[in-house]
Amino acid sequence: MSGEKNFLSFALGDLLRRPFRTVALLFLVCALSFGLFAGSLISLSLQNGTDALSKRLGADLLVVPRGYERRTQGILLGGEPSTFYMDAAWTQRIAGAKGVRAASPQLFVATLNADCCSSPVQIVGFDQKTDFTVGPWIGSARPGPLSMDEIVIGGAVNGSVGGRFKLLGRSYAVAAKLDRTGTGFDSSVFMTLQAARRAAVDYVKKTGGAEVPAGAVSSVAVSLRDGYSAGDVEDNIGGAADAAHQKISVISAEKFVGSLSGSLRRTIGFAAALCCLLWVLSVVVLAVVFSVALNERKREFGLLRSLGATKGKLVSLVLLEAGGVSLAGGILGVGLGALLLLPSGAFLQQSLNLPYLQPSAPQLAALAAASLVLAFAAGPVSTLASVVRLCRDDAYLVIREGGI
Amino acid sequence: MKNRIVSGAGAIVAGLLISVGPQTIFKLDPPMEDGTWMTCHWTGRAELGLGLLIAALGILLLLFSSAEARLGLSLAAVLAGVLAVLYPAVLIGGCGMENMRCRSVTFPALYIIGSLTMIGFALNSVYLALSVRNRKKGHGS
Numbered sequence: 001m002s003g004e005k006n007f008l009s010f011a012l013g014d015l016l017r018r019p020f021r022t023v024a025l026l027f028l029v030c031a032l033s034f035g036l037f038a039g040s041l042i043s044l045s046l047q048n049g050t051d052a053l054s055k056r057l058g059a060d061l062l063v064v065p066r067g068y069e070r071r072t073q074g075i076l077l078g079g080e081p082s083t084f085y086m087d088a089a090w091t092q093r094i095a096g097a098k099g100v101r102a103a104s105p106q107l108f109v110a111t112l113n114a115d116c117c118s119s120p121v122q123i124v125g126f127d128q129k130t131d132f133t134v135g136p137w138i139g140s141a142r143p144g145p146l147s148m149d150e151i152v153i154g155g156a157v158n159g160s161v162g163g164r165f166k167l168l169g170r171s172y173a174v175a176a177k178l179d180r181t182g183t184g185f186d187s188s189v190f191m192t193l194q195a196a197r198r199a200a201v202d203y204v205k206k207t208g209g210a211e212v213p214a215g216a217v218s219s220v221a222v223s224l225r226d227g228y229s230a231g232d233v234e235d236n237i238g239g240a241a242d243a244a245h246q247k248i249s250v251i252s253a254e255k256f257v258g259s260l261s262g263s264l265r266r267t268i269g270f271a272a273a274l275c276c277l278l279w280v281l282s283v284v285v286l287a288v289v290f291s292v293a294l295n296e297r298k299r300e301f302g303l304l305r306s307l308g309a310t311k312g313k314l315v316s317l318v319l320l321e322a323g324g325v326s327l328a329g330g331i332l333g334v335g336l337g338a339l340l341l342l343p344s345g346a347f348l349q350q351s352l353n354l355p356y357l358q359p360s361a362p363q364l365a366a367l368a369a370a371s372l373v374l375a376f377a378a379g380p381v382s383t384l385a386s387v388v389r390l391c392r393d394d395a396y397l398v399i400r401e402g403g404i
Numbered sequence: 405m406k407n408r409i410v411s412g413a414g415a416i417v418a419g420l421l422i423s424v425g426p427q428t429i430f431k432l433d434p435p436m437e438d439g440t441w442m443t444c445h446w447t448g449r450a451e452l453g454l455g456l457l458i459a460a461l462g463i464l465l466l467l468f469s470s471a472e473a474r475l476g477l478s479l480a481a482v483l484a485g486v487l488a489v490l491y492p493a494v495l496i497g498g499c500g501m502e503n504m505r506c507r508s509v510t511f512p513a514l515y516i517i518g519s520l521t522m523i524g525f526a527l528n529s530v531y532l533a534l535s536v537r538n539r540k541k542g543h544g545s
Contacts (some may be wrong), residue, residue, distance in 0.1 A: 079503060121501065156502035187503045343515040346508035 007313070011320040018293075022325060025289060029329025030336070032282040033375035037337035039275045040367050041359070042348070043268040049182035049355025050264055053077075054257040056181050058133030059221035060230055063094055063237060066247035072219065073256070078353050079154070079184030081110030081120040083200075085216035086248065091130075094220050097236040099228030104130040105217035107196045109203055111168055121157070121167065122188040125196020133221045134190055138176055146175055148198070152190040155180035156346070165189070168202035182349060182357025193217075230254055260354070279374060286382035290322060294386040301390065315387050319380050326379025330372045338368065408466055408474065411528050415462025415481055418521045422488050422514065423455025430513040433499055433506045444498040444506035450491045451514060458484045458521065471539070475532040481525040488518030 015022045053076065064072045065086040074080035088105065095103040107125035126134045128145050138152050146152065151165060151172040159165050159174045166172070167189065180186055191199070200212040224233055234250045294301075301314055341348075342358070349356035359367065426432050426448040435441050461481050468474055492498055492511040499506050 158500035158502070187501055339516055339519055343512035344508075346502050347512060350503060350508055 007317070008320070011317055011324065014317075015321055015324065021289070021293065025286065025325045026329040026332070028282055028285060029326045029375050029378060030333040032278055032378060033330040033333030033371050034337045035278045035333075036275050036374055037334045037368060037371035038341055039271045040371065041337065041341055041364075043271050044363065044367065045182065045345070045348075045356050045358050046264050046352070046354055047268065048357035048359060049349075050257065050260050052181035052357050053183045053260070053355045054253070056137065056183065056185055057253045057257065058136065058223075060224045060253055061222040061233060061237070062251040062253065063090065063220040063222060064218070064249055064251065066249045069249050069251055072251060074184070075108060075122055075188070076184050076256075077355060078350065079122055079156075079187035081122040082108055083110045083203075083212070083218075084108065085212055085218050088215035088217050090248065091217060091220050093240050094222060094237055097233065097240050099225050099233040099236055100222055101225040102130065102132055102223040104132060104221050105193065106133075106219050106221060107193055107200070107212075107216065108218040109196055109200045109212075111199075111203060122184070123167065123196055123199050124188050124190050125193040125199070126190065127193045131221075132223055137178055138190070146192050146195075148192065148195045149173055150175040150191070151195075152176045152178060154178055154186040154188045154190075156186035157189065168199055168206055170199070170202055180357060181355070183355040264354070279378065282378050283382045286322070286326075286378060287385060290318070290383045290386050294318065294390065311391050314390055318383050318387055318390065322379035322383045323376065324379075326376045327372075330375030333375060334368050334371050337371075338364075407528070407531070408469065411474070411478065411525070412462045412464075412466030414524060415465055415521070416459045417462075418485075418517055418524075419455045419457070419459030419462055421455070421517050422458060422521075423452045425455075425513060425517070426451055426510050430510045431505065432510050433504055442499050442506075443496060444492075444504075444510065447492045447496040447498060447506075448510075450496060451488060454484060454487055454491070458488075471532050471536050475529060475536060478525045478529040478532060482522055482529060485518050485520075485522030485525060488521065489515055 057076070062072065065084055068082070068084045071080070071082040071084060075082055085107065091103055091105045094100060105127050107123075109123040109125065111121045111123060124134070128135070134152075138146075149172055151167075151174060153159050153165065153174055153176075155178050157165075157177075159177065161174055161177055163174050164171050165174050172191070172195075178185065178190075197212070197214075203209065204211050222233070222237070224230065230252045234252060237248075237250055304314060305311075345356060345358045358364075421429070432444050432448045433442055435445070458481060461477050461484065465474055465477050465481075468477065487495075492514050498504075498511055502508065
C-alpha cells in the first residue's frame with residue numbers, strides 16, 4: 001500500500017517538477033475535451049430542437065397571406081411576434097379543397113409588451129372546435145376546453161399553473177404550461193380564437209393601431225387525407241386561391257422541417273469531422289511531447305531500472321502521468337464547457353435562429369462522460385509508441401544512450 | 405508575491421465585470437414604456453454593489469502580504485461569488501420572458517463570472533490554507 005502511495009507521489013512529483021510541460025499538456029487535453037463536449041452539446045441541442053419542432057407543428061400544410069412566409073417561420077423558429085391576417089372565409093374554402101381532411105384557423109396577435117416586461121409576446125388564438133395542432137399538446141397538461149380568461153403559456157414564459165398573467169391590461173389565469181421545445185412556441189401564449197380577437201381589440205385600444213377586421217385569421221393549419229401528397233393538396237389550394245384572385249401562400253411542414261434537418265445534418269457532420277480531427281491532432285501532439293519527454297528521461301529510467309524497477313513499473317509510471325494529465329484536463333474542459341454553454345441556451349437559440357433544445361440531465365451526463373472518456377483516452381493512447389520503445393530497450397542500452 | 409498579484413488582479417477584473425458589465429458590456433433590459441423598471445434592473449443594482457465589494461477585496465489582496473489575511477479575503481470572495489450567482493438566479497430574479505436580453509445575455513454572463521470567481525477563489529483558499537499549514541509545520545519542526 002505504501003509502495004503504491006510512493007509510486008503515485010513519484011508520478012505526481014514528476015509532473016510538478018516540470019510545471020510548464022504539465023500545464024501545456026493539461027491545456028491541450030482541456031481544449032480537446034471542451035471541443036468534444038461543446039460540439040456534441042450544440043449538435044444534440046439543435047437535433048432535439050428540430051425533432052420537437054416537427055412534432056409540435058402538427059399540421060401538414062400551413063396557409064398564410066402571401067408575403068408573410070418568413071414572418072410565419074420567425075414565429076415558429078424564434079417566437080418573433082407578428083400580427084397579420086387574411087379573410088376568415090379562407091378556412092371554409094381550404095376545408096373544401098380536395099385532399100384536405102381538416103382545416104383549422106389561427107390568429108396571431110403580437111403585443112407591444114407583456115405587462116411584466118418590455119418584451120413583446122406572441123399571442124396565438126386557436127379554434128377549439130376544429131383545432132388539431134395546439135390542443136393535443138395542451139391536452140396532456142390540462143383536459144377540457146379553455147375559457148375566455150384562460151391561457152396556456154409556453155415553456156420559456158415565466159409563470160406557473162394557477163397563477164395570473166397580464167396581457168394588454170387584462171389579467172388571464174394560467175391554465176397550463178407547455179413543455180419546452182426550443183422553438184418559438186416556448187415564448188408564445190395560447191388562447192381561444194375569441195379571446196385572441198378580444199386581445200386584438202385590446203391591442204388597438206392600447207396602441208391606436210389599425211383595427212383587425214372581425215372574423216380575420218392569420219393562418220389555416222391543414223391536415224391531409226390519406227393517399228394525398230402535400231404537393232397535390234398545395235396545388236388544389238393554390239388553384240382555389242387563383243380562382244378567387246386571392247394572394248395566399250402554402251407552407252409545407254415537410255419541406256420546412258426537411259430543409260432545416262438537411263442543413264442541420266450537414267452542420268452536425270461538419271462538427272463531428274472537426275471533433276475527430278481535433279482528437280487525432282491532440283493524440284499526435286501528445287505523442288510527440290511524450291516521446292521527447294521520454295527521450296529526455298532515458299537517464300532517469302535507466303537508473304530506475306538499475307535500482308530494481310521492472311519494465312512494468314516504468315510503463316505504469318508513464319501511463320499514470322499521461323492518464324493523470326489527461327483526466328485533469330478532461331474534467332477541466334468538460335466543466336468549462338458546461339459552465340459556458342448551459343446558461344447560454346437562450347442566447348444560442350437567438351443567435352442561431354434555429355430550434356435549440358438542450359438535452360435532458362441523463363443525456364447531458366452521457367455526453368459529459370463520453371467526452372471525458374475520449375479526452376482521457378488521448379493521454380495513454382499517445383504514449384503507446386514511447387511505452388513500446390521503453391519495453392524493447394535493455395537497461396544497459398538505456399543508461400548508455402542516456403549518457404551515463 | 406505571484407499569488408498576491410494574480411489573485412488581487414483576478415478579483416479586481418471579476419468585480420469590475422460584475423458591477424459595470426450589466427450596465428455596459430452585457431446590458432440589462434431598458435425600462436418599460438411607462439418608465440417603470442423591471443425586476444432585472446434591481447438585480448443589476450445589487451450586482452453593482454457586490455462587484456465593487458469584490459474589486460475592493462482584490463485591492464486588499466494586493467496590499468496584504470500575510471497569507472492568513474489573504475486566506476480570509478479569498479473566502480470572502482468565494483461567498484461574494486456565490487451571491488453574484490444567487491441574486492439573478494434566486495434572490496431577486498429577472499424578467500418574465502426567457503428570450504429577453506437580461507435572461508439570455510446578462511444573467512448567463514453573471515453566472516459564468518460568478519462561478520469562475522467562486523471556483524478560482526476556492527482553489528486559492530485551499531492553496532493558501534496548505535501554505536499556511538506547511539509554514540506552521542516548518543516552524544514546529
